[in-house]
Amino acid sequence: MTDHVRTVVFPVAGHGTDFLPATKASPKVMLPVLDKPLIQYAVEEAVASGAENLIFVTGRTSRAVADHFDRAKELEQRLQQAEKQDLLNATRGTTPAHVRCLFVRQPRPLGLGHAVLCARAAIGGEPFAVVLADELIAASNGRPALSQLMDAFSWNHASVIGVQRVPDDRTSLYGIVGVRAGDGRLHNVDAIVEKPDPSRAPSRLGVIGRYVFTPAILDALEGMPPDADGQIQLTDAIARLLTSEGVYAYEYVGERFDCGTRLGYLQATLAYALRRPDLRRETRAYLRQLLASGRLDSPSDGA
Ligand code: G1P
Numbered sequence: 001m002t003d004h005v006r007t008v009v010f011p012v013a014g015h016g017t018d019f020l021p022a023t024k025a026s027p028k029v030m031l032p033v034l035d036k037p038l039i040q041y042a043v044e045e046a047v048a049s050g051a052e053n054l055i056f057v058t059g060r061t062s063r064a065v066a067d068h069f070d071r072a073k074e075l076e077q078r079l080q081q082a083e084k085q086d087l088l089n090a091t092r093g094t095t096p097a098h099v100r101c102l103f104v105r106q107p108r109p110l111g112l113g114h115a116v117l118c119a120r121a122a123i124g125g126e127p128f129a130v131v132l133a134d135e136l137i138a139a140s141n142g143r144p145a146l147s148q149l150m151d152a153f154s155w156n157h158a159s160v161i162g163v164q165r166v167p168d169d170r171t172s173l174y175g176i177v178g179v180r181a182g183d184g185r186l187h188n189v190d191a192i193v194e195k196p197d198p199s200r201a202p203s204r205l206g207v208i209g210r211y212v213f214t215p216a217i218l219d220a221l222e223g224m225p226p227d228a229d230g231q232i233q234l235t236d237a238i239a240r241l242l243t244s245e246g247v248y249a250y251e252y253v254g255e256r257f258d259c260g261t262r263l264g265y266l267q268a269t270l271a272y273a274l275r276r277p278d279l280r281r282e283t284r285a286y287l288r289q290l291l292a293s294g295r296l297d298s299p300s301d302g303a
Contacts, residue, residue, distance in 0.1 A: 003154035005212055006053055007128040008046040008146070011115035012039060013059025013106050016134065018261050026064045028260065029133040033268050034276065038259055039065055040094060042133035047099055049147035051129070054095070055102045055122045057115040062103075069094050069101050111231030117221045125215050127153065130234070134260040135209025136268050138275070140253040145210050148252045152186055153212040158246040161189065161238065162210030164256060171201035175235040177249045178202025185251040189242065194227070194235035205249055207235070208256055217241055 016028025023031070029039040043054060056065055072091060079088040095101060106118045116130055129146060137145040145162055152160045166174055178191030179202075191202045211234075220240040226232050241247060257271065258264030273283040290296055 002126060003157065004050070005127050005129055005150050005153060006051060007055060007123055007126060008049075008051040008053070009055045009057060009116055009119045009123065009128055009130045010039065010042060010046075010133055011057045011106070011112055011130070012062050012065050012133065013057060013109060013115060014134070014260075015061070016260055019265075023061075025061055027059070027062050030064045030068070031259065031265065033136065033259065033265070033272050034279070035090070037068060038133045038136060039068065041136055042131045043069070043095060045137070045139070045144040045146050046129070046131055047096060048139075048144050049129075049150055051146075052098060053100050053102065053122075055104060055119045057104050057106050057118050059106055059109060066101075066103050110226065111233055113221050113224060113232040113234040113237050116234060116237075117218065117232070120218050123215070123218070127212065127214050130211040130213065132209035134258070136257045136259045137208075137210070137252070137254040138257075138271070140255070143253070145252040145254045145256075146212075148254075149210055149212045149250055152248060152250045156186075156246070156248055158248055159211070159213045159217060159238075159241065160248045160250050161192075161207055162252050163187075163205040163249045164208045164251060165204050166206035168198050168204065171196055171198045171204065171206070174206035174208070175238075176201045176203060177205050177207065179205060179249055185253075187249045187251075189238075189247040189249050192235055192238050192242070192247075194233050205251070207249075210252065214245060216245055220244075 012027050012029045014028050016023045019028060030037045046054060058065060075091060076088060102122050104119050104122050106115050131146060149160045149162050163177060172195045175192055175194050176196055177189045179187035180190045181188050193202060217237055220237040224232050224237050238247060257268035259268050273279045
């Protein structure tokens, strides 16, 4: 089995109920943080980590994702005529030329595990990564979270799950891993539970939207029964994989924003504006003005 991970799967069918009605006709991953949709940040992370094959698992409202990564001839012509080179480059540059995009339909919303299984034929027999684009992770020192996981994969020749520590009262929002021995940021996984109560959680290490798998996960997913909510869970397949192969958890470095929630999305927008040279100064000024106005201290400010 090759250690080089070339294929990344992006499940993009999710609505994001936190954002309805904004996500009624277009998927959650098309929500923009400043001027790029979440899915483009995820693709840029994958490409910067060495991905060449991008597989998007789509649903009823995901046409906008395919259109986003396609050429937009008329728009490009207009920008060219108007000599708007920056905008033209941004519009054209959604994926570099050496990258292949494949679109696979998930016919019914049967869960994350089912979405990954829908991509089986497109993945082939190679190791692959899964990226959940609503988890936006700012690279640390230029090293994307996925690239850190890919390194851990090539050292250990085994599946690696990206994790971060989560507060006690938030275990029920994540897959939580149980770990045996650890070496710095890398841990041997010996259990995984989907969204447990704090009392049942095997640790406080939450699974946060990045995975690198050996192809054996696809066998584990095949025939996996749905859970009580009718969902085929990736977490359950990982638990099954643990019975036949080693699996590692890696505590990646990087600031993470849960853009599947309105608050996380708002925080991401502010944090990314503060990082952008063209927006930093005015964003800071606005935040200072808010602080000085006393509106942040007022408990019932309905403005
Ligand atoms: C999914 C996974 C869960 C993981 C989470 C965050 O849940 O099932 O294990 O911790 O993503 O990346 P969701 O948030 O889609 O319900």
